[in-house]
Every structure is written in structure tokens, then in C-alpha cells.
Amino acid sequence: MSSIRKNIIFTLTFLFVFVMMVFLLAQTVHDENHSVIQGNIVTLDNNWTVSYEDTTLENVILPIDLKLDESTVYKATTILSEAYKDSTHLLLRSSMQNINIYLDDSLIYTYEKNKDIRFGNTLASLWLLLDLPEEYEGKELTLVMESSVSFFSGIINEIQLGTPQMLVFNILKSELTGIITFAILFFIGVFLIITSFFIKLSEDSRVLYLGLWGVVTSIWILSEARLLQFFTGNKFIIGGISYMMIPLIGMFLTLYIKEAIIIEKRNKRLMRIIAILYACFLCHSMLFQTLGIQSFIESLNYHLILMVLMNLGIIIIMLLEWIDHKNERVKQLFNYMIVLAVTLLLETFTFYSERFSFTSQFLRIGILIFFGLLLKDYYHFVKDRIAIQKEHLLLEKLAYRDLLAGGYNRTAYERDLDVLLKKKKRFRLILIDVNNLKWINDNYGHKYGDDTIKKVYELMQETFKTIGRCYRIGGDEFAILMKNTDENIYKQCIKGLRKDLEICGENLPYLVDIAVGHSVFNPNKGDTYVKFYQEVDQKMYADKIKRKRRTQEIMYAKN
Missing domain, CATH: 1.20.1070 (Rhopdopsin 7-helix transmembrane proteins)
Known part of the structure; x- marks a missing residue:
């Protein structure tokens, strides 16, 4: 069993024991009621006389279901004892019934379905909370009811007396x-x-x-x-x-x-x-x-x-x-x-x-x-x-990530390029190739070659991170897509990149140098991107040839 599962079981067991202890102690240490809402509720369940049609029932106990036909009028009466004098309100529930309530012969409440309302006229089962008149003790309480719904015809629900606060609280409590x-x-x-x-x-x-x-x-x-x-x-x-x-x-x-x-x-x-x-x-x-x-x-x-x-x-x-x-x-x-x-x-x-x-x-x-x-x-x-x-995010990340350089790969380049081409806006493409990488691999080992690739990408990313996105698209080939086509910004960035690479090479037995080709793609000119890419690639190789001899001379001098 794992430690997490053990902790969950322990916590739930502790809470269960705590609740049981509180409950048992509350039952043991019980002296009197200190509730904010206090009072007695009297249930009028005995000594009712119920009559309907030619039938009269004595000493009826509520609640009761007489199972009458729909729209049959039935009546229930009882005497309100003086023992109820502290109660100020009467609570009963009508079950889809028309109801009239009398105290002696005086009508104190009526609820009937409004026959003048044709549309949406609904009978509802309702709580009826009545304010009893003063000095009701000893008077006869009479309920006259009828329901057009056969299922509820003949039902007389429980009737209670008490203060309104206690009666409402009792409903919620129940x-x-x-x-x-x-x-x-x-x-x-x-x-x-x-x-x-x-x-x-x-x-x-x-x-x-x-x-x-x-x-x-x-x-x-x-x-x-x-x-x-x-x-x-x-x-x-x-x-x-x-x-x-x-x-x-x-x-x-x-x-x-x-x-x-x-x-x-x-x-x-x-x-x-x-x-x-x-x-x-x-x-x-x-x-x-x-x-x-x-x-x-x-x-x-x-x-x-x-x-x-x-x-x-x-x-x-x-x-x-x-x-x-x-x-x-x-x-x-x-x-x-x-x-x-x-x-x-x-x-x-x-x-x-x-x-x-x-x-x-x-x-x-x-x-x-x-x-x-x-x-x-x-x-x-x-x-x-x-x-x-x-898992999908990880796979997607790996799909667009170059594991050696730690940055974006050729798949990511093609994805982002497709977005730029669909927008039909100008952008600058920069192609970069590491000079003499094969020579570095042959003379110092592939570890140094891999470190060179990582360093070139790291410095590219640091230089262009706010204005472009960098990609490794081949062994020693890199690409940069720039939405900003300003020539001066490009020149400043390349100049800074070359300087950073030069400083990096001071601590190495070889020179780290790059060949660069670049141009701005304008979709409104009508040229295809394939042709444009070839032109940029040719510029990069022209720069490579130009810088290759200089690079070799410096490396031979360092060695």
C-alpha cells in the first residue's frame, strides 16, 4: 500500500472517530436545551371528527387518507384545548386541495384554485402557516377540503400548533x-x-x-x-x-x-x-x-x-x-x-x-x-x-525539439514557415552553417563537434530570441525566421553573434565560425518560396567559401 493511500485512510479514520466521539459526548453531557430557537410544537393528531357525503367518522387520528373520489367535499373538526394557549400559529400542508378553515363559524383562511385563470392554472401542495386569533381556546377548528386530483382527494395531513419560528425550524429539521x-x-x-x-x-x-x-x-x-x-x-x-x-x-x-x-x-x-x-x-x-x-x-x-x-x-x-x-x-x-x-x-x-x-x-x-x-x-x-x-504534449514537444541543440528542429521550422506563408506577409530568412565542423570532429572528436553545435544554437537563440525563432534544420545547418525585416537590426544581430562566437573560440583549440545567407521573402512579388530558399542557400554557401580559407588559416595558427 502506497504512503499516500495510507495517509488518506488514516485521515478518514481519524475524522470518523472524532465525529463519533463528539456525538457520544453530546449525548452523555446533555442537561437542557440552549438552542436560540425554542418552544413547543403541539401536534393535533387525535380527537378529530371527519365527515363526507353521508359518512361521519369519530375519534379520527391524523394524518389520514379517506381515498375519496375527486372533487368530493370533506370536513374535519376538533376542539382547540386551553393547553394550546402558548401557540400562536397553525401549520398544515394542503395536498393539491382547495381548503377553507373556520374557527367556530368564522372563516379565518381560504385557499382555492382560481377558476378565472385558464392558462397555467396549477394546483400546488403548499405549507399553510396561519396566525391564530387571540382567545381561540375552546373553539372548534374546522377544515373544509376538496381536490380535483383523485390521488389527493380525501387526504388530511398532520396539523401542528406553535410559534412560527419553531414551526418553520421543525420543517427544516425534518x-x-x-x-x-x-x-x-x-x-x-x-x-x-x-x-x-x-x-x-x-x-x-x-x-x-x-x-x-x-x-x-x-x-x-x-x-x-x-x-x-x-x-x-x-x-x-x-x-x-x-x-x-x-x-x-x-x-x-x-x-x-x-x-x-x-x-x-x-x-x-x-x-x-x-x-x-x-x-x-x-x-x-x-x-x-x-x-x-x-x-x-x-x-x-x-x-x-x-x-x-x-x-x-x-x-x-x-x-x-x-x-x-x-x-x-x-x-x-x-x-x-x-x-x-x-x-x-x-x-x-x-x-x-x-x-x-x-x-x-x-x-x-x-x-x-x-x-x-x-x-x-x-x-x-x-x-x-x-x-x-x-503524453501528447510531451510527444508534440519532442516532435518539434532537436535533442542535441535543445531547441526547435526542422519539423518546427516547417510548421512555423507554413503559418508565415499562409499569412502572406514579408519575413526574413537567415540560413547559417557551421564552418569546418567535419574538421573539428576529425581532429578533436565528435564530443567537441556536438558542443560546437550546442554553443552556436545557444548564442543564436540569445541573439534573436526577441525578434525571431531559431531552428536546427540539419547536421550543421540552422535557420532563423524573422518577422522584423529591418536590415539594420539584422546586421546588428549578425555582428553581435559573430563577436560572441569569436569570444567563445578564445577558450577553445579551434575557431568557431559560421557562414550566413539571408534575404527577405515578399509574397507579393510572385516568386515561389522554393526558388527564394535556393537563392538564400546560395548566398550562404558563397559566404562559406569566402570565410573558409580565413577560418582554416586562423585554426592552423592556433595549433
Whole structure:
């Protein structure tokens, strides 16, 4: 095991032990409540009388689902005891219901669907926080409700009394896992979306789709946690966002699987079609809700059947990927989906065993784990892509690098020359050849010859680094491309280079000298670059012949 892995395991173990110790000590040293928000919450769950049509039920315990037909009016009454006198507010949740609340025979609150609004009129499940009138003790509290949605018709949710601060705090406290899950998914999702635009690690859009899936799933969780009213009071958003997120969750997960898991092009096309169908479901439900033809929840009843079939199609496509291509990523994703399957089974168990306090808790944890596993895959993907990019950069660097001189090679020269020629602008070409390199190799060895090549390139680079780029294009041949075509600047640079080489040769048993040819290429003259290069090359060889005899005489004199 590597030292890094040991450090990670040690750190996580330490943090786990620390958290457990804090928790145990907090439970042991518990004397009284010092919370800033204090107060009692009274749950009105007993002694209700419920009536509908010709039926009356006594001593009903809330919450209850009467399972009535849609638009059936039903009523619930109870007496507010004097024991509740310290409570100033009443909190209840309406489940897509019209509701009127009376204290004795006095109407203190009403919420009904506005029938005058035809387009976009949405019934929403809402928290209702009512300020109770003074001296309500001993009075009869009556709720009159009805819902046009059969699924919610007959539901009476839990009703609580208390201070507004405690009632709101209790909502947040009861949905703590929802808040945490929302925050993790939302902020990581936003981060992934942003990075997908600025960090391009591949040609596909898997990072974008994973981020979008995280964001829309977080919004769905926030809505299902009944917390949207803390962010907005818009009834359309509160009542519809949860239903709108469901097809988006399916669409973005499908697109992620298409990009990150599927290999075969035909299967990718099928996944794209499924994603488009999800988008069509979204458009259909929004259009029908807006026109008042069908509510979100009614559309969802039909869409869910089709979504199940589409998900089966996705599973079949992934199985074909595994059979045809032995795609290990498919196997891995199936393993991840087991987490969701287990949490769904736990959700089903808690629901049918009527342990409603745990409802949706397991699913949220399952979604977090599933998202974490996808993030783990993303981390390994990023790690591998960075390693590949580093390798490509290294290979590219080596492809344009002369290993002996330590600078640019002929390939880099041809690359940069091509850029200059495409721009059709004037530039100066300088060709340089080291004089008597063969003689140096023969008399002093190739090490001295190699050192000479390195030194010539080093001094060239130092002289021309701000006005041109230097290349080694052959054994003892060099080239310089200068965008600045000023003749005086060129002469000053060559003069300085020759002087530096002369100083360098003072500490050597031989003279380091160069032959130079140069000219300015003007693309507007109509000459080809090949012809221009030959002319510069001829100038360089003419200079070589001219300086060769002088160089040999000096070297013989030094020896």
C-alpha cells in the first residue's frame, strides 16, 4: 500500500472517530436545551371528527387518507384545548386541495384554485402557516377540503400548533437529509457544468450531462422535500417543478450514458432517440398543463408507463453493448444501479410498514451514493485524460525539439514557415552553417563537434530570441525566421553573434565560425518560396567559401 493511500485512510479514520466521539459526548453531557430557537410544537393528531357525503367518522387520528373520489367535499373538526394557549400559529400542508378553515363559524383562511385563470392554472401542495386569533381556546377548528386530483382527494395531513419560528425550524429539521442532498448535488452539478465549458478533456459532453443531471435531480429532491416555498412563492413552480424535473432527470442520465458508456454508433443513436422522447414528455406535460387540458400529475400517470418501457430499452441497449463489445463500463454502471435498486426496495419496505418518518430518506442516500460513484468515474476519466494530454504534449514537444541543440528542429521550422506563408506577409530568412565542423570532429572528436553545435544554437537563440525563432534544420545547418525585416537590426544581430562566437573560440583549440545567407521573402512579388530558399542557400554557401580559407588559416595558427 502506497504512503499516500495510507495517509488518506488514516485521515478518514481519524475524522470518523472524532465525529463519533463528539456525538457520544453530546449525548452523555446533555442537561437542557440552549438552542436560540425554542418552544413547543403541539401536534393535533387525535380527537378529530371527519365527515363526507353521508359518512361521519369519530375519534379520527391524523394524518389520514379517506381515498375519496375527486372533487368530493370533506370536513374535519376538533376542539382547540386551553393547553394550546402558548401557540400562536397553525401549520398544515394542503395536498393539491382547495381548503377553507373556520374557527367556530368564522372563516379565518381560504385557499382555492382560481377558476378565472385558464392558462397555467396549477394546483400546488403548499405549507399553510396561519396566525391564530387571540382567545381561540375552546373553539372548534374546522377544515373544509376538496381536490380535483383523485390521488389527493380525501387526504388530511398532520396539523401542528406553535410559534412560527419553531414551526418553520421543525420543517427544516425534518428535511435535513433533503437539504444536504440538494446542496451536494446542486453545487457539484453547477461546478461540473461550468468546468465543461472551460476545460475540454474530450470531444464528448459527458461532464455537461452529468452536471445537468446533478442539478435537476437536486431540484427534484428539494421539491419532494417540500422546501420550495423557502425559495419562491410562485404557485406554478411550487406545484409543477417536481413533475417537470422527472423527464429531465431521465433525459440527462440517458445522454450521459450515451456519451460515457455506449460505444456502438447505432446504440448511441437509439439513446439519443430515447432522450428526445423524454424531452417530448416534458413539452407535452407543460403544454397540456398550460392549456388546462391535463394537470402535471395526470400527464405523469401516462408518461410513467412509457418511461418504464424506455428504461427497459436502455437496459437492453446496455446488455447488447456488453454482449457485442464486452463493454466493462456497462458492467460497472449496472453495479452502481444496484445501489439505487436497494434503496428503492428499502423505500418500499418503509412505506408499506408505515414508517413514514423514513420515507424518501433511503432514496436520497442512494442517489447521493450513485452520484458519488459517477463522480468517481469522472475523476478517473479526468485523471486518465490529463495523463494522455501530458503524453501528447510531451510527444508534440519532442516532435518539434532537436535533442542535441535543445531547441526547435526542422519539423518546427516547417510548421512555423507554413503559418508565415499562409499569412502572406514579408519575413526574413537567415540560413547559417557551421564552418569546418567535419574538421573539428576529425581532429578533436565528435564530443567537441556536438558542443560546437550546442554553443552556436545557444548564442543564436540569445541573439534573436526577441525578434525571431531559431531552428536546427540539419547536421550543421540552422535557420532563423524573422518577422522584423529591418536590415539594420539584422546586421546588428549578425555582428553581435559573430563577436560572441569569436569570444567563445578564445577558450577553445579551434575557431568557431559560421557562414550566413539571408534575404527577405515578399509574397507579393510572385516568386515561389522554393526558388527564394535556393537563392538564400546560395548566398550562404558563397559566404562559406569566402570565410573558409580565413577560418582554416586562423585554426592552423592556433595549433
